Amino acid sequence: MQRRNVLIGGLLAPTDSSVSARVNSELMQQRESPSRAKEAAQTGYDSVTAQAVLDSVRPMQDFAALRDYTGGASGVRVTGRGIAGPFYVDPSDVSSADNSGTIIVDASGRRWKRDFTGPLRPEMFGANGGPNDAAAFNAALTVSGALLLADGATYTFTTGLKRTGSIWLMGNARLVFNFSGAPGLTCVGSAGQVARFVDIIFDAGSAQGRTRAVALQIAGYDSVIFTRTSGTRQHNTNTSTTRFVNMVNCFDAVVEGGSYSDITALGDGSVGNGQGAVRAIYATGDRHLGMVHVHSGTLFENIHTVSSGGMPIVEDADAVVVQNVGAFKHDAWVDRCRFRNVGKRGLKSQANGDSLTMFTGNTVDSAWTVSNPDSMTNNGMYAMVSAYGGNLVTRDNYVSGPICYFEESVNCKSVSSSGNVHVGGYVNGVVNNLTRPYHHTNISESFLCFGNRRNSAVAGYASGAAAGAFDAIAAANSFTSRASSMEFVHARHLVVAANVLRATDSGGPSIRVHQSIGSFAGVGCVMAGFQDGYYFDASIPVAFSNAIVGNTFDVSRNPVSNFAPFSAQLQATSGNMRNTPHSGMVAAKLSQTTGQVGPSGSSAALPLQPALYEVVRVNGIVYHRPLYNASA
Numbered sequence: 001m002q003r004r005n006v007l008i009g010g011l012l013a014p015t016d017s018s019v020s021a022r023v024n025s026e027l028m029q030q031r032e033s034p035s036r037a038k039e040a041a042q043t044g045y046d047s048v049t050a051q052a053v054l055d056s057v058r059p060m061q062d063f064a065a066l067r068d069y070t071g072g073a074s075g076v077r078v079t080g081r082g083i084a085g086p087f088y089v090d091p092s093d094v095s096s097a098d099n100s101g102t103i104i105v106d107a108s109g110r111r112w113k114r115d116f117t118g119p120l121r122p123e124m125f126g127a128n129g130g131p132n133d134a135a136a137f138n139a140a141l142t143v144s145g146a147l148l149l150a151d152g153a154t155y156t157f158t159t160g161l162k163r164t165g166s167i168w169l170m171g172n173a174r175l176v177f178n179f180s181g182a183p184g185l186t187c188v189g190s191a192g193q194v195a196r197f198v199d200i201i202f203d204a205g206s207a208q209g210r211t212r213a214v215a216l217q218i219a220g221y222d223s224v225i226f227t228r229t230s231g232t233r234q235h236n237t238n239t240s241t242t243r244f245v246n247m248v249n250c251f252d253a254v255v256e257g258g259s260y261s262d263i264t265a266l267g268d269g270s271v272g273n274g275q276g277a278v279r280a281i282y283a284t285g286d287r288h289l290g291m292v293h294v295h296s297g298t299l300f301e302n303i304h305t306v307s308s309g310g311m312p313i314v315e316d317a318d319a320v321v322v323q324n325v326g327a328f329k330h331d332a333w334v335d336r337c338r339f340r341n342v343g344k345r346g347l348k349s350q351a352n353g354d355s356l357t358m359f360t361g362n363t364v365d366s367a368w369t370v371s372n373p374d375s376m377t378n379n380g381m382y383a384m385v386s387a388y389g390g391n392l393v394t395r396d397n398y399v400s401g402p403i404c405y406f407e408e409s410v411n412c413k414s415v416s417s418s419g420n421v422h423v424g425g426y427v428n429g430v431v432n433n434l435t436r437p438y439h440h441t442n443i444s445e446s447f448l449c450f451g452n453r454r455n456s457a458v459a460g461y462a463s464g465a466a467a468g469a470f471d472a473i474a475a476a477n478s479f480t481s482r483a484s485s486m487e488f489v490h491a492r493h494l495v496v497a498a499n500v501l502r503a504t505d506s507g508g509p510s511i512r513v514h515q516s517i518g519s520f521a522g523v524g525c526v527m528a529g530f531q532d533g534y535y536f537d538a539s540i541p542v543a544f545s546n547a548i549v550g551n552t553f554d555v556s557r558n559p560v561s562n563f564a565p566f567s568a569q570l571q572a573t574s575g576n577m578r579n580t581p582h583s584g585m586v587a588a589k590l591s592q593t594t595g596q597v598g599p600s601g602s603s604a605a606l607p608l609q610p611a612l613y614e615v616v617r618v619n620g621i622v623y624h625r626p627l628y629n630a631s632a
Helices: 015-042 045-055 061-069 135-144
Strands: 005-008 011-014 058-060 075-078 085-089 103-105 110-113 146-148 152-155 161-163 167-177 186-189 194-203 212-219 223-227 231-237 240-248 254-255 259-266 278-286 290-296 299-306 317-323 330-333 339-342 345-350 355-360 363-365 381-386 391-397 398-401 403-410 414-418 419-423 439-443 446-450 452-457 460-464 468-473 477-480 487-488 491-497 502-504 507-514 519-523 525-526 531-534 543-551 552-554 571-574 613-620 621-626
Touching: 015 161, 061 075, 110 278, 135 146, 135 152, 167 186, 167 452, 186 460, 212 231, 212 381, 212 414, 231 240, 231 330, 231 531, 240 259, 254 477, 278 290, 290 317, 299 317, 317 330, 317 339, 339 345, 345 355, 345 502, 391 403, 403 414, 414 439, 414 507, 446 502, 460 468, 460 491, 491 507, 502 507, 502 571
Parallel strands: 058 075, 146 167, 152 167, 161 186, 167 194, 186 212, 194 223, 194 231, 212 240, 223 254, 231 259, 240 278, 254 290, 259 299, 278 317, 290 330, 299 339, 317 345, 330 355, 339 363, 345 381, 355 391, 363 398, 381 403, 391 414, 398 419, 403 439, 414 446, 419 452, 439 460, 446 468, 452 477, 460 487, 468 491, 477 502, 487 507, 491 519, 502 525, 507 531, 519 543, 525 552, 543 571
Antiparallel strands: 005 011, 075 085, 085 110, 103 110, 613 621
8 A cells, every 4th residue: 555644733644544543643632732731730730630639539428438449549538527538548558457537448458547637536536426425435545645525515425435545635525424333434544644634524424323433533644634624413322432533643633723513422421431432533542642733713512422312411522532552652732722512521631741731722611501500410511621641731721601620630740720711600519529620639740820710619629649749839810619729738849829719608728738748838818708718737747837928818717727737847927917806716826936917027916907908900800919007
């Protein structure tokens, strides 16, 4: 066949049919190429890139569709609500498991991986606010401990959540544990790991009651932080100990803001037997730990036991408890928090002699209104704070309503109490008269009580384990009590100065000292309404020295009683005043060595002068300052 060459587009080309077809095809591509190039240029992509983009956004309704996919696209976009997002094939990965959130394995065994930055969201794993989001949350927590929760969302669970390793839950959301038995959330960490919760409401899911002892179980972390986090609605129908937050061997814990409310357990009305014990925040360990610090306005409200009939009873219910196993150090500091209707204590701390317990700047309202207003188990808190071991500091707390002990300690090295105010009465009819402004036993080193104002039924009590165990200073306090006001046992050196002490029914002495050694100074106090001013027990040894100076007595019997056991020792009494002479007063007891019973310089054993004092207000607290009269 004759081959002819023809001129096509300036080029010579053969004209047989096969060649002609090929040439026609090339000519068509040349005519289309400018158009494709132009369109690609307008969108910022060349034709190859544009096709790749189209392949990467192939739509998939859900994970089931992606698992069934066998096509050749290298990327897809899942469009289902919550789980939506881009996924790409990772051809190098042939082993990762399908986790129903960030890795999906298709029918061909390819691994599709979610392309995202930032924290995970439980919605990526299928959480949708339905009746049970536990599977989605646990899948997410297996991948990462950092979850961002949807703002305003409520997530409900019918089984517990678990996380091993660091965890960080954040978001203005509510987690509802709608089941009984196991904890709602269990977190297990180790050295260097952190558990943090921000703006979360943990709802134990019970308005009517469940048999759950612990809502949040947290163990082994170096640091646990609750920021503006709340816990609520835990009503344990079992008599086992109930703890909303249970921390075990966590080195440091911080609770800043938020609230813990409506936490109850079934009790039996008996204080101290553990039946129905309730703790909102509980920390324990079997090794030396750091500090539990609760602060910044955290609210504790309606934490108590209930009777079988559902009535609130003030039994073994504490807001914050730090309680180590064995002789281990564990500090506790509760600062600027609010307590309302807490059954037993605001803070209970039980650790060894080197631990520090601080309760500062808190507001406590114990105004219970229940069936029996004269029973400790039914009216008022047991104590604002209790420390069993270590060192106790209370400062600038305000308590209103009935309370048994303002503060309590056993086996502490030192106790310091200052600037605390209690108004609103005390609990009546308590067994053994356990209604005191303070109750501290077995102090081993020192006791300071300064600038407090309190109401009580009987004397504040401070004692050491043995004679001469501790030194004490009680100064500038204002106490109103039904009977005695202050009692000191086994003190070594004791100073009582500038206190204003009032009795409402003249029961007992104002200040009672017994089984003490060393020295005593009673200076500038005002005592009104008592039988006696200072009362020294016969057990005091003869080696005891004392000074009673500048006091004002408005008492019905003796300003000072029972000097006889140490009549031969160093004594000084001067500048004291009394309202009127009384037949029960033995003036000589005030002048064993100096003969001074009136203003300083007086030599006769005369009755003290009329009680003269002026009222002084300092920061809203009333003090009575003696005014001395030089005339006999």
